[in-house]
Amino acid sequence: MQGLPRPLYARQKDDDNERTVASVLERHYGVTAQQTPRRYVVDLLLLHPNGRPHSWVEVKARTIPFRGAPYLIMSLEKVIGLQVMAAATGIASRIAIKLTDGVFIAECPKRPVEFKMSGRRDRGDPEDMEPCVLLRWDDMTRIDQP
Numbered sequence: 001m002q003g004l005p006r007p008l009y010a011r012q013k014d015d016d017n018e019r020t021v022a023s024v025l026e027r028h029y030g031v032t033a034q035q036t037p038r039r040y041v042v043d044l045l046l047l048h049p050n051g052r053p054h055s056w057v058e059v060k061a062r063t064i065p066f067r068g069a070p071y072l073i074m075s076l077e078k079v080i081g082l083q084v085m086a087a088a089t090g091i092a093s094r095i096a097i098k099l100t101d102g103v104f105i106a107e108c109p110k111r112p113v114e115f116k117m118s119g120r121r122d123r124g125d126p127e128d129m130e131p132c133v134l135l136r137w138d139d140m141t142r143i144d145q146p
Helices: 012-029 076-089
Strands: 032-035 044-047 053-061 072-075 092-099 102-107 115-119 129-135
Touching: 012 032, 012 044, 012 053, 012 092, 012 102, 053 072, 053 076, 072 076, 072 115, 076 092, 076 129
Parallel strands: 053 092
Antiparallel strands: 032 044, 044 053, 072 129, 092 102, 115 129
């Protein structure tokens, strides 16, 4: 038996962050960013000018600067979703991160090296605590202009 669906916490700020990151990705890669449906496994599909798929992208926004924490955490479930999309379609999967000092990109880890139980606690939702991958700063590249 399947439980009740989780609440959808997306807000206008999340949509604004996705649009900002999508614009940076379009300029950086020379592609068009197509938003996927809200409950889809990834946020964006980047398309070459001829319409051919370029890459899948999950967008994250954090209110810290680059290297402002020992690592960046991301849901293991999201990473697995990106890995499945890459395997099923043969195109790259990436993580785009909007931080307070820029927009950064990382290839989706092929095999997460380290993970732990983590998550947010500010909403009072016990399901916000979940297995999370620890993303290394050294695997990220800045893609916007300072």
